[in-house]
Amino acid sequence: xxxxxxxxxxxxxxxxxxxxxxxxxxxxxxxxxxxxxxxxxxxxxxxxxxxxxxxxxxxxxxxxxxxxxxxxxxxxxxxxxxxxxxxxxxxxxxxxxxxxxxxxxxxxxxxxxxxxxxxxxxxxxxxxxxxxxxxxxxxxxxxxxxxxxxxxxxxxxxxxxxxxxxxxxxxxxxxxxxxxxxxxxxxxxxxxxxxxxxxxxxxxxxxxxxxxxxxxxxxxxxxxxxxxxxxxxxxxxxxxxxxxxxxxxxxxxxxxxxxxxxxxxxxxxxxxxxxxxxxxxxxxxxxxxxxxxxxxxxxxxxxxxxxxxxxxxxxxxxxxxxxxxxxxxxxxxxxxxxxxxxxxxxxxxxxxxxxxxxxxxxxxxxxxxxxxxxxxxxxxxxxxxxxxxxxxxxxxxxxxxxxxxxxxxxxxxxxxxxxxxxxxxxxxxxxxxxxxxxxxxxxxxxxxxxxxxxxxxxxxxxxxxxxxxxxxxxxxxxxxxxxxxxxxxxxxxxxxxxxxxxxxxxxxxxxxxxxxxxxxxxxxxxxxxxxxxxxxxxxxxxxxxxxxxxxxxxxxxxxxxxxxxxxxxxxxxxxx
Numbered sequence: 383x384x385x386x387x388x389x390x391x392x393x394x395x396x397x398x399x400x401x402x403x404x405x406x407x408x409x410x411x412x413x414x415x416x417x418x419x420x421x422x423x424x425x426x427x428x429x430x431x432x433x434x435x436x437x438x439x440x441x442x443x444x445x446x447x448x449x450x451x452x453x454x455x456x457x458x459x460x461x462x463x464x465x466x467x468x469x470x471x472x473x474x475x476x477x478x479x480x481x482x483x484x485x486x487x488x489x490x491x492x493x494x495x496x497x498x499x500x501x502x503x504x505x506x507x508x509x510x511x512x513x514x515x516x517x518x519x520x521x522x523x524x525x526x527x528x529x530x531x532x533x534x535x536x537x538x539x540x541x542x543x544x545x546x547x548x549x550x551x552x553x554x555x556x557x558x559x560x561x562x563x564x565x566x567x568x569x570x571x572x573x574x575x576x577x578x579x580x581x582x583x584x585x586x587x588x589x590x591x592x593x594x595x596x597x598x599x600x601x602x603x604x605x606x607x608x609x610x611x612x613x614x615x616x617x618x619x620x621x622x623x624x625x626x627x628x629x630x631x632x633x634x635x636x637x638x639x640x641x642x643x644x645x646x647x648x649x650x651x652x653x654x655x656x657x658x659x660x661x662x663x664x665x666x667x668x669x670x671x672x673x674x675x676x677x678x679x680x681x682x683x684x685x686x687x688x689x690x691x692x693x694x695x696x697x698x699x700x701x702x703x704x705x706x707x708x709x710x711x712x713x714x715x716x717x718x719x720x721x722x723x724x725x726x727x728x729x730x731x732x733x734x735x736x737x738x739x740x741x742x743x744x745x746x747x748x749x750x751x752x753x754x755x756x757x758x759x760x761x762x763x764x765x766x767x768x769x770x771x772x773x774x775x776x777x778x779x780x781x782x783x784x785x786x787x788x789x790x791x792x793x794x795x796x797x798x799x800x801x802x803x804x805x806x807x808x809x810x811x812x813x814x815x816x817x818x819x820x821x822x823x824x825x826x827x828x829x830x831x832x833x834x835x836x837x838x839x840x841x842x843x844x845x846x847x848x849x850x851x852x853x854x855x856x857x858x859x860x861x862x863x864x865x866x867x868x869x870x871x872x873x874x875x876x877x878x879x880x881x882x883x884x885x886x887x888x889x890x891x892x893x894x895x896x897x898x899x900x901x902x903x904x905x906x907x908x909x910x911x912x913x914x915x916x917x918x919x920x921x922x923x924x925x926x927x928x929x930x931x932x933x934x935x936x937x938x939x940x941x942x943x944x945x946x947x948x949x950x951x952x953x954x955x956x957x958x
Contacts, residue, residue: 390780390781390797393733393781394779394780397732397733400632405593405634407633407634407635409593411593411594411635411662412593412594412595412662414662526541526647526648526649527541527544527649529541529561531559531561533556533557533559535550536550536551536553536556537549537550537551538551538559538561541649542647543622543644543645543646543647543649544645544646544648544649544650545645574604574617574619576615576923576926577601577604577606577615577617578601578890578891578892578921578926579601579602579875579890579891579892579893580599580600580601580606580871580875580876580877580890580891580892581599581600581601581602581624581625581875582858582859582871582872582873582874582875582876582877583858583873583874583875583894585600585626585627585858586726586727586774586815586816586858586859587627587628587629587727587774587816587859588600588627588628588859588871589859589860589861589869589870589871589877590628590630590861591861591862591863591864591869592607592630592634592635592661593634593635594607594609594661594662595609595610595611595612595864596608596609596616596661597609597610597863597869597877597889598628598630598637598661599628599871599877599890600625600628600639601875601892602624602625603619603621603622603623603624603625603641604617604618604619604621604625605617605618605621605625605628605637605639606890607661608889608890610879610889613926616664617664618637618639618659618661618664620657620659620666621639621641621644621657622641622644622645622646622652623641623642623643623644623645623652624641624642624678625639625640625641626640626641626642626678626679626680626698627639627640627679627680627681627682627695628640628682629682629683629684629693630684631684631690632684632686632689632690633690635660635661635662636658636659636660636661636667636684636690637658637659637660637661638656638657638658638659638682638684638693638709639656639657639659639682640654640655640656640657640675640678640679640680640681640682640695641654641655641656641657641678641679642654642677642678642679642698643677643678653671653672653673653674653675654671654675654676654677654678654679654697654698655669655670655671655672655675655679656669656670656671656675656679656682656693656695656707656709657669657670658670658693658709668709668710668712669712670693670707670709670712671695671705671707671714674705674714674717675695675697675699675703676697676698676699676703677697677698677699678697678698679695679696679697679698680696680697680698680702680725681694681695681696681725681726681727681728681740682694682695682696682728683695683728683729683730683738684709684730685730685735686730686731686732686733686735687730687731687732687733687734687735688735691708691709691710692706692707692708692709692715692730692735693706693707693708693709694706694707694728694729694730694738695707695728696720696725696728696740700722701719701720701721701722702719702720702721702722702723702724702725702742703717703718703719703720704717704718704719704720704725704728704738704740704749704756705717705718706738706751706756715751715754716751716753716754716755716756717756718749718755718756718758720740720747721740721742721743721745721747723742723743723744723745724742724743725740725741725742726741726742726743726771726772726773726774727739727740727741727742727773727774727775728740729775729776729777731777731781731783732777732781733781734781734798735751736750736751736752737749737750737751738751738756739775739783741772741773741774741775741785742771742772743770743771744768744770744771745760745761745772746760746761746772746775746785746795747759747760747761748760748761748783748800759800760800761785761795761800761801762800762801762802763802764801764802766791766793766802766805767789769787769788769789769791770788770789771787771788771813772785772786772787772788773785773786773787773788773813773814773815774786774814774815774816774817775817776817776818776819776825777819778794778819778823778825778840779819779823779840780797781797781798782794782795782796782797782803783795783797784817784819784825785817786809786810786813786814786815786816786817786827787813787814788812788813789813790808790809790810790811790812790813790814790829791805791806791807791808791809791814792805792806792809792814792817792825792827792838792842793805793806794806794842804842806838806842809827809836809838810827810829810830810831810832810834810836811829811831811832811834812829812830812831812832813829813830813831814827814828814829814830815828815829815830815856815857815858815859815873816828816857816858816859816860817860818860818861818862818868820862821862823839823840824837824838824839824845825837825838825839825842826838826860826868826882827860828857828858828859828860828870829856829857830856830857830858830873831856832849833849833850833851833852833854833855833856833857834847834848834849834850834857835847835848835849835850835857835860835868835870835882837882845882846882846883848882848883848884848886850870850872850878850886853874854872854874854876854878854886854888855872855873855874855876856872856873856874857870857871857872857873858871858872858873859871863879866881866882867879867880867881868880868881868882868886870886873894874894875891875892875893875894876888876890876891877889877890877891891928893911893913893915893917893919894915894917895913895914895915895937896913896914897911897912897913898912898913898914898938898939898940899911899912899913899918899938899939899940899941899952899953900941901941901942901943901950902943903943903947904943904945904947905947906947907922907923907924908920908921908922908923908929909921909923910941910943910950911941912934912938912939912940912941912952913937913938914937914938914939914955915937916933916934916935916936916937916938917931917932917933917934917938918931918932918933918934918938918941918952919931919932920950934952934954935954936954936955936956936958937954937955937956938952938953938954938955939953939954939955940952940953941953
């Protein structure tokens with residue numbers, strides 16, 4: 383056996399041992415979470431008598447945290463207390479003032495947690511990127527817009543986070559309505575119970591299974607942790623606008639999520655940033671990149687071989703800047719212009735912490751971190767026809783880089799090189815949107831146009847092939863589930879669960895375009911939704927599943943039940 387093969391074998395063994403250790407850590411964390419739940423339930427019963435609510439876990443005392451999560455029971459009738467932490471503060475770092483990219487600032491929260499506002503080392507003045515949501519804008523002079531009442535039209539217009547919301551009122555209340563009238567707030571407050579939907583249409587690599595048995599994904603500004611077996615959802619609600627990317631730390635407990643530029647309650651622009659949080663306690667650990675990122679954070683990944691101490695990210699600026707961070711110190715280590723074109727993925731090499739691979743439109747780059755610099759090597763396609771898009775990337779057990787492209791080819795790039803060592807031509811008909819390396823060394827590829835899920839052995843020979851039904855749409859991302867289960871996220875916003883040799887069924891679904899119509903049944907736990915995707919759906923609020931779904935000819939804009947609740951009316955964008 384050659385020295386390189388022996389080294390590769392040792393690396394695999396070390397990686398397997400690290401995986402086992404992390405699994406034990408995660409299992410222990412889950413045990414602690416469940417013990418805390420049991421203890422709190424007992425405490426609540428002693429104080430208030432029996433309750434159906436399942437209280438939130440207490441924060442583990444090992445980390446300094448900020449509360450941002452919610453946890454919910456199976457039964458919608460229960461209510462829960464707010465999450466608790468080692469410090470009872472609710473700092474929202476995204477709501478703080480922004481700084482220009484050329485500046486270096488740091489703010490200390492009341493509890494002592496630092497918040498990163500860029501970094502003096504290698505800071506960049508990226509004036510070439512302009513956007514209405516750019517984090518560099520000065521918004522200190524903007525004032526919140528006041529509500530408006532139109533007696534003629536019979537509506538009240540309010541501005542929520544700077545966005546106008548028009549609400550029409552019953553005709554009998556229009557004459558007596560007074561916008562200035564003071565009324566008492568309701569005694570009860572709303573609590574997030576269930577989140578419907580998944581964002582797969584325009585996001586990638588955003589579906590993972592945690593050791594707790596929960597599937598983690600996001601929709602809008604909420605990250606959902608969904609236990610399918612227990613039909614229990616927990617929610618991380620620390621973001622103030624849409625989440626665009628998600629990464630799981632090698633410890634499989636810590637999670638990082640990146641968001642778009644947000645809007646405060648008074649209409650001010652809030653910068654895009656990354657939040658690192660604990661999936662057991664749902665508490666925020668660190669907030670990274672305030673004032674550095676532009677428009678949105680679209681790609682994110684933890685390093686693997688150094689205990690996950692580094693974090694790489696790509697933003698949505700014109701330059702699609704790649705940056706590397708020491709996330710525990712909230713310090714930027716390096717940044718560089720990645721590409722003028724779209725970047726679809728960025729990931730650390732599993733055995734070399736200094737190597738980062740990015741791919742996207744017309745490019746595949748291998749980056750080497752040297753001090754405060756990132757050195758680029760372009761992937762050489764040589765005799766292979768260069769694809770228009772390199773859509774996804776993963777790594778083999780021996781450290782090879784594997785890519786899927788818009789031409790339907792799987793290309794293998796030798797470890798430590800930027801050259802192709804093996805090619806699987808025409809692996810799919812159309813683009814390959816997802817690649818997933820399973821624990822046993824099996825490679826799984828997911829096709830877009832052909833909607834096929836194909837597994838490959840270590841020699842890249844085909845093992846199994848299954849086609850996802852057309853109603854679910856093209857495959858967007860693939861993740862390894864429990865045992866032989868595979869999870870699939872689709873471009874029609876379904877999350878599917880199944881096996882390579884069996885069928886797949888949806889565990890989560892939602893609309894694929896803007897949702898405008900919502901009507902609640904007057905006597906049954908049901909509600910009706912419609913949107914610009916032309917889908918109209920009646921939902922069961924108890925099982926959280928659709929009762930029926932129809933497709934209409936025009937985009938839907940509004941809906942309402944008849945007083946008898948036997949008929950529902952739908953208004954469309956075309957005036958029908």
